[in-house]
Amino acid sequence: MKALHIEALTKVYDGGVHALRGIDLSVEEGNFFALLGPNGAGKSTAIGIIASLVNKTSGHVSVCGHDLDTAKEAAKANIGLVPQEFNFSVFESVESIVMNVAGYNGLPRRLAKQRTEHYLKQLSLWDKRKAAARDLSGGMKRRLMIARALVHEPKLLILDEPTAGVDIEIRRTMWEFLTHINKEQGTSIILTTHYLEEAESLCRDVAIIDQGTIVEQGTVSELLSRSMMETFVLDTQQPVAATSIGPYSVRTREDGKIEIDVSQGTALNDVFNELTTHGITVSSLRNKENRLEAFFLRLVNSQRESAAANGQAAHNALGAAQ
Amino acid sequence: MMARLLQERVAFFTIVRKEIRRFMRIWVQTITPPAINAILYMLIFGGLIGSRIREMDGVPYMDFIVPGVIMMGIIINSYANVSSSMFSAKMQHYIEELVVAPVSNITILMGFIIGGVARGLAVGTLVTCVALFFTDLSPQYPLITLSIALLTSVMFSLGGFLNALFANTFDDISIVPNFVLTPLTYFGGIFYSISLLPEFWQTVSKLNPVLYMINGFRFGILGASDIPLWQSYAVILLFIAALGSVCLWLLHRGAGIKQ
CATH class of the missing domain: 3.40.50.300 (P-loop containing nucleotide triphosphate hydrolases)
Structure with a gap:
């Protein structure tokens, strides 16, 4: 029931x-x-x-x-x-x-x-x-x-x-x-x-x-599983100021650690190679626990963007009709 | 069906117990002021001024005013109890405890009304006890006296409930008692017989529903009244039916409670 x-x-x-x-x-x-x-x-x-x-x-x-x-x-x-x-x-x-x-x-x-x-x-x-x-x-x-x-x-x-x-x-x-x-x-x-x-x-x-x-x-x-991205939290030996490293987007947290978004299916070796190329040494790594939050934020943002795009398209169509 | 009735019965007594506990917990605010007012009315109007007036409609002036003073306590306190209790429940949102629970609207309404009647009659009893120090009070028709007191209390409790449903601020629950109820009560013949008034004002006075209640109650105690008894009952029952129906309809719609 x-x-x-x-x-x-x-x-x-x-x-x-x-x-x-x-x-x-x-x-x-x-x-x-x-x-x-x-x-x-x-x-x-x-x-x-x-x-x-x-x-x-x-x-x-x-x-x-x-x-x-x-x-x-x-x-x-x-x-x-x-x-x-x-x-x-x-x-x-x-x-x-x-x-x-x-x-x-x-x-x-x-x-x-x-x-x-x-x-x-x-x-x-x-x-x-x-x-x-x-x-x-x-x-x-x-x-x-x-x-x-x-x-x-x-x-x-x-x-x-x-x-x-x-x-x-x-x-x-x-x-x-x-x-x-x-x-x-x-x-x-x-x-x-x-x-x-x-x-x-x-x-x-x-x-x-x-x-x-x-x-x-x-x-x-x-x-x-529908979430296409995973987020990892890295403790690095050097401060990282960049917002992207190679194909990966990066954010610096208040505690100095960085969060890096990785597409599902990407080999972590590739990520480490990219970090090494940029001279970044990783001391520790963990999967960000709050995966649902990341999924939720992406979903809600994409809903908002598509609603805004639809609104703009309707506005343009109305303008053309007038 | 039987289980539902039992459930409603338990819910009803829970509301009544809660309502009585509420006004008894703050008895200094709810029960004693009307008794003090009654003492003052009887001392000043009945004792000091009444000694000059002597008689009204063939009875000593003190005896004449006592039924009205008792009735005033019943009316104002029945109304105030339900309006303030229901309004507090709305403002602090604990009315939601009842809305969420499987309690029918008629049980909710009856629970609050019996709470108002309990306070109205408690005050009425206390004022009657005070009055015994001023006059020898022996009702001519005890059943009429009790039934008019009870029905009037029900009617004004319903009025208080209706007021609370529409009220959004504390001002909203004080406007009706201060600007409507008190003048109607004073012009309802507590201190005078309407036979003293010119004919035009007698006709105007008969539009005041409180006149019928005070006179019905006075008939029960003294055996004399400005108004035929059947008219008193008719007016009170008509108001109870009308106010009760409006309250139930508003509860069904969730007016003032639901969004």
Whole structure:
């Protein structure tokens, strides 16, 4: 069964802004799915529609086989949402916030108490259960929203940039926790994030959305195999000021190391020969981990360039017609 | 179907519990000021000025004003509770907790309204207790008294909910209480009988819905009123039906909540 199925989903805001232009998306049950895109691409609008926070203009959304138009309550019962912005009463205690959401989802009080204790302990918030939400740190607030989203044990958990603004240690802990509930509880997870290494290391499938359209969709490995370039980070014994060495483009990083783009299939011996010819000695080399980020940036830039070219062509055609 | 009903019931009681806890947590702001206002009204209007007026419509002036003062507390507090609670939920975005959850619009509306009724009636009870120090209050028709108080509280809670749906700033939730509700309440016959007014102003007063509530409540306590009782019930029920329908329709559209 599909955890989420979206067909021809469009959203036009009152001001005429087309946030979504007929997107189709499917997420299999048990999947860990990343929805990536630059700011304003339509990610949060799509999530808002799935979670019933935004009214769609047209299209269909179904969650775990329940259509959001015809079986709204059944669809909603299967969703847990961790939004981008904090959206709880800052005056309420941590425990009350989670207990209330358990109640909204129809959990009897005893079960609600058990689940609240379970998830607050799992997310290291049990000691803070009596604290008002306003007194929590940023990382704790994020974890509170995760506990709140999980208290009714939804089949589909949607996280909109859950690790934004949290330190590396908490981010790693959250990754481990999300991986655990995905693998152990079988919860399907949809994640939007700006940290592409997060998507690369956590998610099985990825969709990239730009200007309201899905521009790429597939498994992380598929998308990476479509990337024609690989980037290596080199520690050189001499400073390198050039922007290209032979056929390879080069960038100098803030830490003095250089990044070199190499087409897939190129023998590294050829690269080293070129570097040696230019008098550059390499002390160490590693593949840049964030391959998805490189692919994402190339894809989005090429989309923008082609949109700009189409716009210019239309402008020229209009000029010729006049 | 049964499971859905049970789920809605749990959600409803969760909203009600949360609403009651909210106004009880800040009882100094929500419950005590109306009691202090009531003491002042009874001391100044009932005690000092009332001793000169002596009687209104054949009853001691203090007895005449007490039902209106109780009703004023119920009206203003029912309205304020729902408008401020719903508006805070909108502003801090925690209304989204309810929108995302499988809770029907009617359950959300009823939960907030019962919260408003709870505060309205809590204040009404407190003001009644205060009034017992000034007069011997024994309702002639207890069921009428209670039902008018309850229905009025429901009606103004619905008004507060509607106000909060449209409000975008804190000014928006204070304009209606200050510039509409308070004048209507004062001109609704708390301190005087409309029979004292010239005929033209009596007709104008009858356009004020609050007049029907205060007089209905006064009839329940004193057994005397400027307005026939059936008219009081008719006006209140009509307003409840109209406001309730508009609130549900707006919730269905997501007005003020969804984008």
